[in-house]
Amino acid sequence: MRHVVFNRKGGVGKTSVVCNLAAVSATEGRKTLVVDLDPQANSSHYLMGHEACEALPNAADFFEQSLGFHLFGDGNDEWLHETPFDNLWLLPADARLAEIQPKLEARYKIYKLRDLLRRLDEFDAVFLDTPPASSFFTTSALIAADSCLIPFDCDEFSRRAIYQLLGTVREVHEDHNEQIEIGGIVVNLFQEQARLPRRLVGELEAEGLPVLRPFINASVKVRESHERHRPLVYLSPGHKVTKQFRELYRTLVDRAA
Secondary structure (H helix, E strand, O other): OEEEEOOOOOOOOHHHHHHHHHHHHHHOOOOEEEEEOOOOOHHHHHHHHHHHHHOOOOHHHHHHHHOOOOOOOOOOOOOOEEOOOOOEEEEOOOOHHHHHHHHHHHHOOOOHHHHHHHHOOOOOEEEEEOOOOOOHHHHHHHHHOOEEEEEEOOOHHHHHHHHHHHHHHHHHHHHOOOOOEEEEEEEOOEOOOOHHHHHHHHHHHHOOOOEOOOOOEOOHHHHHHHHHOOOHHHHOOOOHHHHHHHHHHHHHHHHHO
C-alpha cells in the first residue's frame, strides 16, 4: 500500500505522521519505504539526522536524471538508502527539488515517480511526504499513491484546507490515477481537554468525512523524537502517543484488507 500524506496547510504534522507510521510498519516486519518530496527534507533528517545531507543520489537526482542529466545509473534501487532502523528505507530529499520543479513541469515528468514505485514492488508499504502546497511533487505523489491521508491539527484553517484537498484528490482520480482514494483524516496534535478540537472533529464526523481513530495527542515527546532523529516506536515504545500511532497503523492495515 502506498500512502501519500498531504495537506496544503503547513504545521499540521505531515512529517511526524509519515515517519512514525512508517516506523511502526517497519517494526512489524514489513519492508517499508519513506519517499521525501519536500525540499525542506524534514522526513530525511528525522530518519537519518545529519547523514541525510550526504545520502546521494536522492530524490532531486532521480528527477534530474528524468530530464536527461544522467549523473547516476539506471538501477531502480540506487536512489534508496537504508536508515539506521531495520526494514526502513528512505528516498531522501534536498533543496534542489525546488530548483528543478519548473523544468519538470515544462517537460511533463509527472508520471516518473509512479513508474519508479511500481518497479519497487519488493516494498510492503510506502509513505510519501509532500510539500505543504499544490505543486508538481504533490501531484506526482497523488498519482503514485493508492491512498491519501490528510493530517488535521484541529484548526479552522486546516479544516478549510481539507475541503480543497478533497477536490484535488477527486481531480487526480478522474484524470490520472483511478486507484487513489481518501484513506482518511488523521487527527493530529489533538488536545482532548480543549473544547475547540473536540468541536471541530465532531463537526467533521457529523459531515460524514472519514475521520480515523485513534486521534494523535499533542506531546513534547514528539518534538524530542525529532531532535534525536528517532521515531517514537524506537525512542519511547511505551509512550501514549507511540501506542496511538500503532493503533492508527493497525486501522490502516485493517481498512486495506
